[in-house]
Amino acid sequence: MIKIICVGKLKESYWKEACQEYLKRLQKYTTVELIEVQDEKIDDEKIALATEGERIEKILNPKDFLITMEIEGTMPSSVELSEQLEKIEMRNSNLTFLIGGSYGIHPRIKEKANLKLSFSRLTFPHQLFRILLLEQIYRSYKIRNHETYHK
Numbered sequence: 001m002i003k004i005i006c007v008g009k010l011k012e013s014y015w016k017e018a019c020q021e022y023l024k025r026l027q028k029y030t031t032v033e034l035i036e037v038q039d040e041k042i043d044d045e046k047i048a049l050a051t052e053g054e055r056i057e058k059i060l061n062p063k064d065f066l067i068t069m070e071i072e073g074t075m076p077s078s079v080e081l082s083e084q085l086e087k088i089e090m091r092n093s094n095l096t097f098l099i100g101g102s103y104g105i106h107p108r109i110k111e112k113a114n115l116k117l118s119f120s121r122l123t124f125p126h127q128l129f130r131i132l133l134l135e136q137i138y139r140s141y142k143i144r145n146h147e148t149y150h151k
Contacts, residue, residue: 001031001094002137005059007052007101008039008126015127022134029141032134035059039101053106056098065092065114069099069133071123073116081117082140088115097137099129 010016019034026032037055040048060066065088076084088095098105098113110116119132142149 001033002026003033003035003064003094003096004099004130004133005035005037005056005096006099006126006130007037007056009036010127010130012127015131018131019134022131022138025138026134026141029138029145032137045103048101049103049106052101052103053109056106056109060096060109060112061094062112064094064096066112067095067097067115067117068105068110068113069097069118069129070105070110070113070116071118071121073118075118075120078136078139079143081136082143084115085137085140086144097133099126099133102126 010019023032023034037052037059040051042048085095098109100109119129119136124132139149
């Protein structure tokens with residue numbers, strides 16, 4: 001099972017439709033639970049990170065393999081990510097991906113991460129990044145099952 005914890009909600013219908021499309025495609029391979037955590041709409045970074053961090057901690061299961069999406073994380077290729085996730089899933093039945101809010105992820109949550117991933121050193125809108133993550137998870141399953149899609 002895969003959980004994806006996201007700070008913030010999808011607002012526009014086209015993001016929601018893209019998200020639903022990848023969730024539907026992933027049903028063939030695994031169960032995906034998407035959990036949205038309310039984002040803090042204040043300009044104080046420390047308060048926002050602390051408040052969002054508390055909300056995230058209430059959801060985290062210490063038994064899950066936690067993968068934080070961080071700009072400082074490692075940047076595997078799609079094939080490397082597929083291989084990495086396959087190895088992780090052999091030892092851990094529950095994977096949790098975490099996409100932080102506009103200020104990122106609180107340091108105490110980052111410390112709990114089993115793996116820190118980055119898709120780029122660029123900054124992406126959180127709504128777009130959620131779709132990118134779902135697409136890469138889907139691509140990962142297609143690669144490991146030797147199915148056409150990856151190219």
